[in-house]
Amino acid sequence: MNLELGDALPALERPATGDQTIALNKLPQRIVVVYFYPKDSTPGCTTEGRDFAAAHEQFVAADACVLGVSKDSIRRHENFKAKQEFPFELLSDEDENLCQAFGVIQEKKLYGKTYMGIVRSTFVFVDGKLAKIWPKVKVKGHAEEVLAFVQSV
Structure with a gap:
């Protein structure tokens, strides 16, 4: 399945850091940014995560x-999140259900x-509907581009 603009946020639950399970379609925020990355603790994925972390307060605002x-385990995610001090949660998709729903495998x-x-990709949902897709993301400047879009809606 590949999501298209206007599609609803998938009603899928995934295990997440912080010993929780997150249901994507039940988050309280108006805007949901879901970014897929290949593997914890690799250079590009670390840079991308740090860039989203640096802009975290602006996303919250x-x-x-x-x-x-990513497909990494919760244990790997917890270590990655703690080491990089990410202020947001990481979802584990070891069975690839979420990845398949978003078409990123x-x-x-x-x-x-x-x-x-x-394939490194980012999806932004506004009021539960897909508003923007970045397929085949290049890390440099990406988080800032996503933030600019989020601030414009």
């Missing part, structure tokens, strides 16, 4: 909730080998 998602290539993995 815009009534936005930021959530990071795609064919990738590395060192001449082809495999299926998470």
